Amino acid sequence: MKACTVSIGNELLNGQTTDTNTSWLAGRLFDAGIITVGGWIVPDEIDRIAGALKAAAEQADIIFVTGGLGPTDDDLTRQAVADYLEVELEFHPNILDDLKAFFEKRGKVMAEKNRCQAYVPAGCEILENLYGTAPGFWCQKEDRFLAVMPGVPAEMKRIFDKEVLPRIQKIHSGFIVVSGKVRCFGPGESTIAQKLGNLMDRSRNPLINCTCGAGEILLHIVAQAQNRKTAAEMIDRDKKMLSTLLGEWVYGYDEDSLPAVIGSLLRQKGHTIALAESCTGGLVSKMLTDVPGSSDYVMAGWVTYSNEAKISQLNVPAQLIENHGAVSEPVACAMALGAAKKAETDIAVGITGMAGPGGGTEEKPVGLVYIGICMGGECFVEECRFPATNRDFIRRRAALAALNLVRLQLQI
């Protein structure tokens, strides 16, 4: 079964927004054993949308349309799909009721403009949108299927997983593709590639791909087989093999995240954690609390950006800052110790560094970060020197490095 995507929106063609929907959908379809053979990006123009639909239908069994379902005058996908299907738009009173309820629930009155979202091409099935106002729709023209979804990624993803995927699984048959991921942290991409050697051969089944970002290395395993069970077994075998080969670099699998892995380890061991952040400004706390239920083990966090806050909130000795500077090994350690004491946790992290762009010196350049980890009253500090690319990147690298140190400590 072959798929095409059609992404709609002027914002995708003027540099404002990058179309991430095609890549996300292609990945999901790939996992479901469906190959995406092409993608179109078209502006909010009826003729151009209808043209892309026609071209896509020549190549694919199923077309995924995203975008252009909003309430404003530049949202023309409804009409374009109706033109392509050669049907009229049909008013659905129940969608209008849902729309009104959507606004009411939020203490608002529906604007008259939203009324147009209750119109759907005749003969389509409605795909409910719980996260926004634009419902999607699903239909068939001759032997081609069409899924039309809003362009907002969060809304699209939910509709795809809950409404579209079950419909695809009903109509899909053929080769099964199953994929899995092994997640690493620590070495560079080339070190991993060298370790893997010919495991990365393009003709291997499963195929192993490697991508990297901000210190994380992601190995993507893709297995093809006659049935799901065999493919899944091939994936499991490779996961185990890679895990043995790469050792403690491996922090998780599939959709695992460092904060979630740390959360499980903390829970398992009955530990609690506190954070004292300077240069990362709350990012580590934010990442740890991204995990649902993290209130069970994240006790408290401090963003002590100023020296005064480090002193008054975390009891960092003023003399220490004076002697060594705020960005120093002893201050990172004192921050972690202060946080552990105040929050009465087993573990605490203290981070201080130069995120830039200003403030760097020859001795303490932008990108220099000290991470203190306090565990059971003892503290050690790791010095990191990240490339002075940009503030965002340095903060992200520092936060991930801190999380990885916590993981390694917990896994000992």
Next chain:
Amino acid sequence: MKACTVSIGNELLNGQTTDTNTSWLAGRLFDAGIITVGGWIVPDEIDRIAGALKAAAEQADIIFVTGGLGPTDDDLTRQAVADYLEVELEFHPNILDDLKAFFEKRGKVMAEKNRCQAYVPAGCEILENLYGTAPGFWCQKEDRFLAVMPGVPAEMKRIFDKEVLPRIQKIHSGFIVVSGKVRCFGPGESTIAQKLGNLMDRSRNPLINCTCGAGEILLHIVAQAQNRKTAAEMIDRDKKMLSTLLGEWVYGYDEDSLPAVIGSLLRQKGHTIALAESCTGGLVSKMLTDVPGSSDYVMAGWVTYSNEAKISQLNVPAQLIENHGAVSEPVACAMALGAAKKAETDIAVGITGMAGPGGGTEEKPVGLVYIGICMGGECFVEECRFPATNRDFIRRRAALAALNLVRLQLQI
């Protein structure tokens, strides 16, 4: 002058890589006064590449092709472009010399595989690639221009700016396009659309587009004129007009961000700020400290996820939590007051809410968030009810809503 993009690569159609080249090129072209009217994403297949080129040539004066110029067997763009141009591939000994030198400089010997990169369709001009092995090329078929570049973003961007853009400026004549942005926060997209009325007419010049995400509304203004000065004046006029029409919903223009706008206001008024976060877990602190130099006004932040931390770190009365629950108006207020007192700031924010997915009740559902703003010793609380979509979304909405309340307070 109209442009199209053709992005080539299997990795763009299996979820591995998101095509960011189209969006980047479209932005650059937009700034140069050239409208991108469509984009194609195609796999590494000769027929499909040639097909996309043919379709693109029907719509555009100039086509930008990226990807498929590597040394491996799946890199077929050279041959596909030659087919489209109806010419043969031609061997360039000087490219081969450059390739050998490229590897030599890095202490390596060129692999025989790279030899194919010295072949270019006959009649094309070579576009030098200083960052990688694949040269790009530039050519003309009838009155259509074609720029073919490697897919690696860093290589493509350099070739575009250094080699392609000067060629475009030579052939480009006619209309100049200038764009600007007005950034709003507060109302829904449809409310703004209603307020704008026929200002959003598709035939208007400047054209006004509207997109939204997490409570932010972005109005994109696009002006066409005979020269840059006139177009820029049209943009300025519309910015002023929209600013008057939308009032305090407007928080900024062009590349402004809420945290940066707040930073400027705090600096202007000589104010400082402290944060007390529960459900947002450090996100507001993180966003405010995304801004370089924010250490001048962000004094301290607390992530008081647990009740104990709220009580011990922010002096929230235990009785208050017992009587009203941690997610309540008085607790949000007490958190803000506690933070302001401890950090000795003029302004403080307290946020407590249900980020989910678990923990919601009928009375206090997931998505319920209280934001307390303390200013000059006085405190007020806003109750927000966000759709219970997912944890990330609720936390982001809550953080932005809190930042917007701070902005409104500072703008009074």
